Amino acid sequence: MLKTQAQIIFGYSQHIELVTATIENTKKRIENFSYLRIALFFIEVALFVLLLNSADDIGRTIIQIGLVIPIAVFAFVVKKQSKLDNEISYQKQLLWVYQNEWNLLNGIKNGYDDGAEYESEIHPYTSDLDIFGKASLYALINRCYTKKGKALLAKNLKESVQASFIISRQEAVKEVLTCIDDTFDFRANLHGFDAEKIERIKAQLDKELAAQLEFIRNGALKIYVKIAPFISFGILAVAIFFGGIFWNLLTVYLLANIAFVVSKGSKINKVYYSFSGGSNLLNGYAKAISWTEKHSWNTIYIQSLFAIDKPVSEEIKKLSKIIQEFDARLNIVVSTALNAFLLWDLKCCIKLNEWHQNSSKDVVAALNQLGDFEELIALATLAYNQPEWVFPKIKNDFTLQAEEIGHPLIPENIRVRNNYNIESTPTVDVVTGSNMAGKSTFLRTVGINAVLAYTGAPVCAKEMNLSVFKLNTFMRIKDSLNESTSTFKAELNRLKMILDNVSKSRDTFVLIDEMLRGTNSRDKYLGSKVFIEKLIAEQTPALFATHDLQLADMINEHPETLRNFHFDIQIQDGEMKFDYKLKQGPCSTFNAAILLKEIGLSLE
Structure with missing residues (x-):
């Protein structure tokens, strides 16, 4: 029977108490040996004084022999104390390991490296999906201390591999899971x-x-x-x-x-x-x-x-x-x-x-x-x-089916889960909705769980089946003063990278959040429209989040290859309420007018 997360946290607490008690007991033993070393020193001094004042007889011979005994015992005590010092050093590291697990499950930062050194703005998805750096997926997962371990985890979060390799890694992770109690000692x-x-x-x-x-x-x-x-x-x-x-x-x-x-x-x-x-x-x-x-x-x-x-x-x-x-x-x-x-x-x-x-x-x-x-x-x-997470089923045929999928970096008590399936043939799924309604988070939820799945790890979902995609994202586009790059130019560079990758691989999956923000609304619409049409022509599946309802109307031209979804708001007593649930069809309720009214601007 699987443990609940509450039971796991309680188990860590028990380990922390046990190791803490062991450390205190070991400290007392070391302290007692310290007193013994002092006593042996004084015994040796006393025997030396007796030797100086003794007559040249059998008693003097006995004292001479006796001088050797405290030295021999002292050497034994030093060796024993050294062993205890090493033991207490190990126990302190074991305590750190258990305490770190307890901290993570209680919302405290992971003590292991967060992978900031692996961040890259030009990678197809790691920056947009929060794979590396502060409050990242790497920071959630990492338990590696060696240089090789950290680099290997980063590599597997950055690269997609064949389905058979992912399945073999899943089996390996499950086998390690059967002896998880021993791994804390290993760490x-x-x-x-x-x-x-x-x-x-x-x-x-x-x-x-x-x-x-x-x-x-x-x-x-x-x-x-x-x-x-x-x-x-x-x-x-x-x-x-x-x-x-x-x-x-x-x-x-x-x-x-x-x-x-x-x-x-x-x-x-x-x-x-x-x-x-x-x-x-x-x-x-x-x-x-x-x-x-x-x-x-x-x-x-x-x-x-x-x-x-x-x-x-x-x-x-x-x-x-x-x-x-x-x-x-x-x-x-x-x-x-x-x-x-x-x-x-x-x-x-x-x-x-x-x-x-x-x-x-x-x-x-x-x-x-x-x-x-x-x-x-x-x-x-x-x-x-995370005992409620599941190992996804990796398929060879084009598939992405997720039941109750949630974002792994959002705490469980506020995490909202959604269901999402793609068709058997590729479609571009347009997601419309208000600001703060959950569009961006949903795109990242799908992407980050796919990354988890491809490493061989469990995903934050009740059930997930997917084939291997090469993820490409367009979400956080930044200008660069150092490179004299405007936001619009940076967006174009990103779009070109995606198009190049689409032309190279039929297995690309694209996640786009509000493209072409750096230009006027007319060009933004036309550019978004032609980009969607390009993805449809290339039979590339995509999730496309936007505020532009005109893009939702493209379903009239592409009824078989474009689908509409939305996140909406509910207005109760003049207050906005978000349920963050993905729904079918285009959005009909937006919050801009309400937000503008709150700062003194009314839309007629």
Whole structure:
């Protein structure tokens, strides 16, 4: 049984409370470990004082052994506390994910990117249909954090594809919907990290790292790095037992090792800096990839996303571990000691080179694949949050049938739904009506739901059947001071684009809202009339919203290829009432005279 939206909102509230409680509990545990660390410090100090004041007997030996215990416990506590810090960081991201879903369903802005960077005035429909930017369809859908995921969602909102591909994506979204509870964990593992950082890591793995590691492939160098620790600790052991000149020899040898590492410093730095601090990031991405690997996917679309058969998450964890070891160089004291005895930086470079040769290409492919899953999860989350929306049926034959279709960006409590069907052969449907009656919103409702349908997402309707159209719109035409373009010229440019697209594709569907506003009323009518006749001649289906009732009269000349619809107003006690319902035939009631009267102008 499907949940209602109220139940879904309540579910998010419960998750928010549970995660918040978990965070508070984890904070207390971290705090307790902090107190324990302080206590261990004082115990160590006390034991050291006892050691200084003890006699040279068995008691002194016991104290010396005892000095090691607080240090060992301290190291364990630090490791445990670090793990809890990572856990609380993850829990905070999970809380953000749940809170963001609750916010969206309560009318608060989505915390993910709104896609403003993809806005384009010259695209056939995205600007007119509010696909990108503030309060857009992208802003409603997007749950992508990676660069690949955001770009893929934008691409699928901008391009029409074949019916079979849309159907395969619908099946994939439905499959993700069956495990929607796991997707919040997936998103939490990606959110909060520097998205640009992972892009730099991918670029380095794919294009730069092989050349940067060239210096470490020297056979003699690799042998020396391998035996250096044995030499260091061998001299140290001899020095402890025999002292004297061996301490001087050890000092010279360790300084020589440090100098050797410093001589390779510029090359080591090139290898290191793109990865620096990326260990936690990679662990998070590895967990997300692990989820995609462990799930048994059945749909062909999702199966096709896996370019490789073997699990890659473990390889990413290995890279994360190497980077974590490499990060020791951030502490100058620790780094100096490790390089002196172990040639640590060079050792890490050798490990990285071995890893790169075995796993790099697979890991880059898997990291890119995360964007594909993000995009599917975004659509599945929309379907989960809107249980009354339906997946449309994609037809091969010319079809557009919608029952109770509404605008997805209008809140449910004020959204008005309409029924709309096109004929089996293309027609131009002229929609007349008053200002503010709902013509423009209706055109956008049809267009934006078609865009949703073509991405594989559910639509805001009780039922919808449609074939694949190439949408072209003419709604928000702007002049341009920078390009010295008047409104009329901008309109002509847009109309030419539509006509060019109509001539290229028989599958074009045109949405026009009051064309040729930048010219006089006579030319506006004649231009609109000839444009409609051109669409009829090309057998191009269209929705044509206008105030010009003369265009509705064209049905007398084209009774088979032109239909009239309208939105009207009701006047009650001198007040205008809008029901925003689409009706058959041309409009007979307009509101201009009423609006003019309200500002002191009366029409005779």
